[in-house]
Amino acid sequence: MPAMTMVQALNSAMDVMLARDPDVVIFGEDVGFYGGVFRVTDGLQKKHGETRVFDAPIAEGGMLAVAVGMGAYGLRPIVEVQFADYIYPATDQLISAAARLRYRSAGEFWAPLTVRAPCGGGIFGGQTHSQSVEAIFTHVCGLKTVIPSNPYDAKGLLISAIEDDDPVVFFEPKRLYNGPFDGHPDRPSVPWTNHQRSEVPEGHYTVPLGQAAIVREGAAVTVLVYGTMVHVALAAAEEARIDAEIIDLRTLLPLDLEAIVQSVKKTGRCVIAHEATRTCGFGAELAALVQEHCFYRLEAPIVRVTGWDTPYPHALEWAYFPGPARVADGLRRALEG
């Protein structure tokens, strides 16, 4: 099996779906001729044609509206929002239309669209190219939210998202596009090649939505993470030599609660880490659920290690980013606690 970067894996997922399903179309800013600012749609227009992969005007809300209309017709549009930070103009169509259409029409109409957007920091993008906005959408009933952490999952989850008949918001951790990142900006960046989840089948396969993956077994503490933080948590556990069980959620909604509860009941301790700001971040929901379902097994307070409740600062990016040291510290607090 070929080794793919996350960019190549995502590209392959769309390539496969464009070939399999004539109802799949892709549009977004610069995704056509240029292939996207992160090259994720590179070559797709040339291969599948101008009416299937094309540039859109700079109007995230317009793109979503058009995607809802296309979905109502019967297409499966994939919309690329150039950065998650720029998804706000699309919130009305995403929340009021895409997420509500099936319900309000009692199943007469629906919008099987997929919104792709790079998220997260670590590339000195400053406060408008670094945001993690997943918690806004996990609060919205009718939307599914996915965040992959490696090439294999990225392709399998994106194909599942495209084939899903409900609207899916698919966030791609941009810091993982071209290599895994353990949260040490000072160390030389490593390519995906040597990572075992970079072995990606050429063809069609899926990773089902709603299933978490245990990426590291452990007995001392459960760590709930997704996206870039999966790699950071692994590094933190190794460096702190803590027998942590690390769960990659992969899909935030629907959430694999069973996997979470099973693990926390085993370890009795839980750390939640994400890059997004803390207050009302997805970690809040995870903490609420864990204490609801595992209260009597919990031996210490659930710890949240997150981005601070400030914008993502440009020069101080690494003081903001919840790196291995902060996660390790969180692990220790969970163990002492």
Next chain:
Amino acid sequence: MPAMTMVQALNSAMDVMLARDPDVVIFGEDVGFYGGVFRVTDGLQKKHGETRVFDAPIAEGGMLAVAVGMGAYGLRPIVEVQFADYIYPATDQLISAAARLRYRSAGEFWAPLTVRAPCGGGIFGGQTHSQSVEAIFTHVCGLKTVIPSNPYDAKGLLISAIEDDDPVVFFEPKRLYNGPFDGHPDRPSVPWTNHQRSEVPEGHYTVPLGQAAIVREGAAVTVLVYGTMVHVALAAAEEARIDAEIIDLRTLLPLDLEAIVQSVKKTGRCVIAHEATRTCGFGAELAALVQEHCFYRLEAPIVRVTGWDTPYPHALEWAYFPGPARVADGLRRALEG
């Protein structure tokens, strides 16, 4: 002191501020000549003039953008969004501009605006006139979020919001506009007059942002609520004869964590109730904080009683609404647990 409804109290707050501060202007859909669809700005244009209270085009995003520009000039605009359900088109300007301006300009510019919007259900408004969207904004750093539960607080908090130099999102529980509501739609609706918090001074006074109020003392369980749910929780405690301590948060951000922690440490049990959908609702953050700060005093899992994770259905409004029976049930679970 005159007895005021919440509508009158809010109107009085704006009347007072228009008179005191020439930099205060009010605009929104139908707020001018007509006085707003809920009559909250009734008479203000006539009294203070067309350039101070005026109708805006139907463009929530445009209103917010204009308010940010006015704020940068030095005004204190108050924007009425006709229903919280229609705030989505304004999210980009609220989040990317209003909430970020002071930070990104390191204090050179700021937007001291107040966004008012009626929220919540209970008037058969269906899924687009009943939403509670506070959790989207409490997740955004740089915004303050307020939800009053009675006329006295409504006026005092609104004046604080208008005078605050940071952007404030001020949600008004529409079901409380003209009378307290204990969650029993079958019973005749009662006016504010007999309610002691309906005694509202004519002039200027403030209720500081960030201070909760204990509306009922108790020792058995702490109940965290805001807006309409304050009254529902009171009814539930009475009806279930449970010695519940009920805290009206009043301001969600900044949050009066101290009051919460003190009470939960005393009671050892906690119920959180809100009308908004559950997943990633503000209750998730409250649950996370309570278990972080009171873990060793908690005797049972924190219980969330909320709106279901579905749109607010028209005919089934009362099956959706977390009424006294459901809150009482939550109280019992918290006590048994």
Next chain:
Amino acid sequence: MDQAIDQHPAVPRLKLHIPPHHPAPGETPDFSYVRRYAAGVTERPATDVPAHETHELAYHLIRVLDDDGAAVGAWDPKLDPETLRRGLRTMMLTRAYDDRMMRAQRQGKTSFYMKCTGEEAIGVAQAFALAPDDMAFPTYRQQGILIARGWPLQDMMCQVYSNAADRLKGRQLPVLYSARDASFFSLAGNLGNQFPQAVGWAMASAYKGDRRIAVSWIGEGSTAEPDFHHALTFASVYRAPVVLNIVNNQWAISSHQEVAGGEEATFAARAIGFGLACLRVDGNDFLAVYAATQWAATRARANHGATLIELFTYRAGPHSTSDDPNRYRPEDEWKLWPLGDPIERLSRHLVQLGEWSAERHAQLDSELADEVRDAAREAERHGTLDQGPHFSAKTMFDEVFKELPEHLRRQRQEMGV
């Protein structure tokens, strides 16, 4: 310029313009701003002309029926009397339906209602001019489309009553219909959403080499929303086969069309900056509305792109059952509306053709009232909002997603149903 301007005495001070609210209740209606144009004077370009050749029409008002009820000029669609009578009947039925449902709301049988009184020509004449499978993305004021497409009144009423036979399971506010089989898109409470969605649907239809076009409507007040801008942008860039209608009924709840920008330009003129074709039409003239819609549909179907149509009309009733127009406008404005009543005008035309009479009109009126009453009785057998029965609480969790996810199953259990 080198010196600061702010303290410059020679320079006059700036002042803020607020569109005046006129006329207020009690004042005399003032329609001086309405340029009427005589019927028949506006010429009709070919449907394949370059868009800019239509731009002058943004400042005209296409009218076919003159004051005596004669059909005149190039825009006369030359419809046969039978079709005209069907059109008249459908408009009258729409009005009768509205009156009945409005009363039902007043009687407490439901929570809310919205009439389209005075605007019946719009939904109805347009449905007549379109193919039955052209996809409609309407607002809450085009119930006439459903009625023109023969959709059972009783089904609509069950939605208004949110009762046990409501296909939407009591989920939606009254009048927010959805009827896929009538090519009628699910109505949104959020103003404007449908407008660019129609463009997306049209793009999909074009992508698929289909023949169906999309048609959407938006109120003049809602043109200020982003979705209006998106619709025009995407329709222009991708030459989408769509007909985009602005229903300018002068009012947005209590705000006059000037608050939406009607003071400085017509709404049809919004098309010019996007290179889209545009027409401005007397919305109370059944024949003009039919002809303009047919023109735009023909153009779109031939891959010549989108047309923006401003339908100039007047909202005769309250905005909805929730407001009292007498608080913000003169009571008699509607009677003085210079473009009249679409039903009277078409009726007069048929009379003038010798195809209709006051007697037949009166008789039809009472027939339709009976038809509506019977439908209402049938509908009410399935319940009303106040009395029930409604869908069971259990159904509240269905169709949030295609399949019920685990967390909703748990919540349904928690509800105990």
Next chain:
Amino acid sequence: MDQAIDQHPAVPRLKLHIPPHHPAPGETPDFSYVRRYAAGVTERPATDVPAHETHELAYHLIRVLDDDGAAVGAWDPKLDPETLRRGLRTMMLTRAYDDRMMRAQRQGKTSFYMKCTGEEAIGVAQAFALAPDDMAFPTYRQQGILIARGWPLQDMMCQVYSNAADRLKGRQLPVLYSARDASFFSLAGNLGNQFPQAVGWAMASAYKGDRRIAVSWIGEGSTAEPDFHHALTFASVYRAPVVLNIVNNQWAISSHQEVAGGEEATFAARAIGFGLACLRVDGNDFLAVYAATQWAATRARANHGATLIELFTYRAGPHSTSDDPNRYRPEDEWKLWPLGDPIERLSRHLVQLGEWSAERHAQLDSELADEVRDAAREAERHGTLDQGPHFSAKTMFDEVFKELPEHLRRQRQEMGV
């Protein structure tokens, strides 16, 4: 129409139009779509004419400098040689600044940079035509405004370096300046936000009886965003004293202006539907840009409302340091741009007036390079992004709110600073 259309064989099938991407790298540049107009031909209306009298200008291109460098026609602002030389110098300084900072980024001293090469006349000539305290709401490509207003290069560089002397405390992406004392609004990363904010500022200025107007800029690609629509709507409804500039530099990253709707209409024409005045200007002609801006500012200051100006230019450099234009357009396009280079053109004009020479030009060039180098050295003494020093992590929590709230104080403690 009564039968369904979808299976109708007689009706041709619809097809989807996608704006072609032309020309591609390797192909020969094709500017046939650019209608050049001769300099001096466009007449200049009075600044108080009704807006519609300017609408024809949406299809013109106001030009003053002809190909020999002579200033001709009604739009010639008749600037004295001294001012012209200052203008030239400022444009050259802007270009020198851009080149230096671009190199600094390539050297790893910062993360990101954006040049305005080829567009210098826009920021610079407009700042010259405005009052120094007229409030600017620019995009990231009008650094020329700051330079024209005499803002210290060193201060701008410290922002680009995110160093210890960066007034923005290292928070913002390079080039997202803020300079209140230069009446220069904090730049947003979110396209379009500033456009309606400028209208709001202008409304406030008018409300206060101030004399300062607001001026904003937006890229042609960004006109598709809601904020563009909002700006036009509110400017029209409240007759805001604002000048709204669309910088049409043909490209939005890799997307040609046609993707934003430039295929079917000019961007200046967007004003027509809102009854706003509009001008379309050769953006590489210092004199034309100055004259148009002066015209619009005079109009706004006299309470005649907003003007939408399309500045027609070409983005000579890459979009930013993050992209490689050779992947999406011919390398030599800029050299073939029919409207030339704003610096060369103003220089030629001065030479033609006998007020300038090749020697002086070359000398000034090297003087400015030195000036920029010295400023950079000074700035770098305060640090660079890669080497530091930066503001302390502690400062990250300041100014999220006016006062530090409890939860941020706790988080700051948690960070251990």
